[in-house]
Amino acid sequence: MKKIAVFVMGPDRPGIIAAVSKTLFEYGCNLEDVSQTILQSSFVGIFIGTIPEILSEEAVLAALQADVEPMGLAVHLSLTQEPAGEPTVSESFVITTVGSDRPGLVAGVAEILAKSSVNITNLKAVFRGTKNPNHNVMIYEVDIPQSLDQHSFRTALYNRAHELGLDISLQHREIFEQIHRV
C-alpha cells in the first residue's frame, strides 16, 4: 500500500466531500484522516489515505479531476511519507493578539515564529472590523520547541507586537484546556 494526500480547493458548495470520497472508495482507497475548512465562501479539504501499490496515483487523480473540476474545484494529489528523524520535543502554546487591522499583521507575527522554529498548528485570524475596528483578534496555536530560550522568544514576540500596535499574549495551552474542559 502507498499513502496519498489529496487536496481539494475552490468555492464551497454541497456535495464536495461526497464526490471525492466516493471516487476514492471506488479506487480502493482507505481513508486515514480527513479535514476540511471553509473560510467565507472558499473550501479546502485534505484527504489522507492508502491505495494499493499496483494502482497509479495519476489514474486516481484523473478520476478525481473528472469528478470535481466541473464543480469549479481544483484537485491535487501527492504521495506522502512518514516524517524522517526524531520529532522535535515541543510544548503547545496559544498566542493571542488584539488590535486594529492593517496590512502585514500575520506576516509580522509569523516571521518571528518562523525565525524561532515555532510551528503554527492552527491559526484563526478574522479581520472584519465591523463592531469595533480596534478589536480584531488573531489566535495562533503554536508548538514551541522545548530547547528554545523562552525568555528571548517572548521578548522578541512582544517587541514585534508593539511595533505592529498589537496587544499580545503568550499562554500555555494547558491553561485554556484546564479552565474550559472537564
Add this chain to the structure above:
Amino acid sequence: MLTEREVIATLEMLRNENLDVRTVTLGVSLFDCASHDADRFILNVRAKITRAAANLVDVCDEVGLKYGIPVVNKRISISPIAVAACGFSAEEMCRIAVALDDIAGHLRIDFIGGFSALVEKGFTKGDCALIEAIPEALAKTDRICSSVNVASTQAGINMDAVALMGRTIRRTAELTADRDGIGCAKLVVFANIPQDVPFMAGAYLGVGEPDLVINVGVSGPGVVKKAIDRARTNHPDMNLGSLSEVIKRTAFKVTRVGELIGRAVADKLAIPFGVADLSLAPTPNAGDSVGEIFQSLGLKSIGNPGSTAILAMLNDAVKKGGIFASSYVGGLSGAFIPVSEDLNIAEATRNGSLTLDKLEAMTSVCSVGLDMVAIPGDTSAETISGIIADEMAIGVINSKATAARLIPVPGKKAGDKASFGGLLGEATIMNIRDDGGSAGFIALGGRIPAPVQSFKN
C-alpha cells in the same frame, strides 16, 4: 482546537481580573531534626529547609513564566515548633524563630509558618515555652508566622489558653508598638486549625502530613466579581440561584489554574502535591477585593443587613466549584474577610457600615474568622480573650475552622488608622465594648467541654 470564546474568556481572567496563584507553600516536617541541644536543632533545621527549598522560588517563577500566571507568594510551613522543639526553653524557642527568619531571608521566602502550638486540650512544656516566646519572637523577626490552636470540636475550648492568648496578643503588640503592633498581624488563634493550610498566618505542617509536600492557595476575588458583573450586565433579570451558579463556575476555573501550577511546581521539585486551598483571598489592591463582591450582589456595602446571607452563598458556591475542580481540596477553602487586607472591607469599617458584631456574625458562615481586625491599643487582655472565646465557640459548634487575628494597636484608639504595609494593608481601628465586663468569665478558666455534635464514634 480551541474556540475563540474559550481563548478570549481565559485571557480576560488572566489579564484584567487579577487571577494569580496566591501562594505555593512548601511543607517541611521538622520531626527528624529533633535534638536535645538547641544549637544542634537549629543546624538540623537549617540544613533540612535549605535542602528542600533551595529551588522553590526559582521553580515557582519559572512555572509562573511558562504558564503566564504569577505565583505571588512562596512560603514554607513547618511542623509545629512546640512539638518539634519540645523541651527547649522560651529563650531557646526565640532563638529558633530568629534562625528560621534568617533561613527564610536567604531562600527569599515570604513567610515561614509553624511557630505554632496545639493546645486545645492542654499544655505541654513545649507549648508553654513557645507561647511565652511568641511576643519576643514576632518582634525580632519579619517572616515568621505563629498560630495557636486553642479549641476544636473534638476537645472543646481550652479557656486557660484563651486567657493566655489574650495576654500574649497584648504583649506582642507592645513589643512592636513602633510599627502599629505588627507582631499581632503574624499571630492567629484558631479553632479546628486544618493541618495543610497554605495561607498565612495559619500555615503549619500537621503531624499527620508527609515529610515534604506542596500545597497551593488559589485566589481570585477579582475574577468572581467581574464574572458576576458581566453576568448581570448581560442578563439584568438574573436571580441569586443563577448568580451562585456563576460563582461556582468561576471558582472551578480559578481552582483548575491553581492546581495546574501547584502540580507543575511539585513535579519540578519532585515533591508530592498536597492540596489546593480554594479560598478567595483578597489583597489591598483595587479590583482584588471580597468586599466588592457584596456590592456586585446588590448591597450598598458589606456590613448591610443581608451580608451574612451573601457570604454564606459565596462561601458555599466557591467550595462547590472548587471541590469539583481539584482532586485534593484542603486548608480553609472559602471566602476570607480580612479587614485590613481588603480595601473595600477596610473602607466599610471606616465609614461605619461594618461593625465588629456584624463581622463576628459573618464569620459563622465563612472560612476564617475575625481576621486582621485592628482594635484600640488599650483593650484589656480579658476583653481580647472574650472576643477570642466567642469566635472559637462559632468554630467548635459549627465543626469548622475559625480564627482570630486581632491587633490592639498601641497608643491608638477607635477611628484612628493603623498601617501594616504591603499585603497586610491598613485599617481603621474598630470600636469595641471594653468595660471590663468579660474579666470575671475569663478568670474562671478550665475547658469548655466538647459539644454533643463531636460524638460521632
